[in-house]
Amino acid sequence: MSDKKSKAIEAATKLFAELGFEKTSMTAICKEANVSKGLVYHHFKSKESILIEIFASSTKKMLELSLIQDSSLEPQEELNELINNIFHQLDNNKLFFQLNLNLMFQPSTNALLKEKILKRADILFNSVKRIFDKVELEKSEILAYTFIAEIDGIALNYLSVFENYPLAKMKEEMINKYSSITNKK
Template sequence: MTDKQERILSCGLQLFAKNGYNATSTSQIAKAAEVSEGLIFRHFKSKEGLLHAILKEGQQKIDQLYANVINETEPKSVIKNFLQIPFLVPQTEYNFWKLLFALKWELDIDNSVNQKPINIVLTKAFEQLSYKEPDLEAAFLVNYLEGFTSAIVKGDGVPDSNLNAFLQRKYML
């Protein structure tokens, strides 16, 4: 991975996140990365190739984030860690999350593959805590977190921890 290659990835992420995939041209990326436009196509074949390279790089970070939930065994900690997810994202990675949310609508790139195992683990946790309808409890929280994450990534400020503290009380975590 050369220096210019990294700059293309970085500037590509930045511009895609800020202005959207379709509204960002390869010439803009080249100019921002101080690189000839042709180099983008030499390294990534196409504009879409560049996008997927960017996504692949970020996927590791997502997996790492979800690992705290999936690898946890104690049911209360599963729920607690799940609700903590948005607070574990460093602000430097907000661009990547912004891009993910946008792509869900702009193209049909859906990242919900990772959400199925989360849902299962979460359901199991509520089950162990003797909740009457564990699957619906899980679905409820998953939808909440989607909305919450969307809001903080959109506003790109530090997430409000009051709501999280409130939920920890509510669910006695």
């Protein structure tokens, strides 16, 4: 990917996260990236195509976080690794998560990305459920939904509600909570 295309994507990500998709113009993206409109239109047909590329990239990052590659790990190790990855990303890449929240809650972007959002949610759900299948097959589905809801709630509170959110303590609490479930095996 060219440096200027990357700059345009980075600028659009920042502006979509801060202002929202609807309120961000192509002119604003070009100005923020310090690139010409011609260059942006050379790489992207529209603001929507930039959004789709950003969402595809963010989906790839999220899947890298949640899909543990080492199947030899015990369920607790897998879950700890997943929790550590998520909290590390939350702490180190707030913009990425803020953008994803905005995309989910803005009607226009949710409609535009609906199929991709559902596909990503399904992949993430199945990844988490697979871990719980190893320890609590009867309740693995509800445990996966609960785990994802807790992560979503933590992200929402951290990103938009509380100024001094205790992210490290929340991570520790989740690890402790889920270790009691996964250690029942």
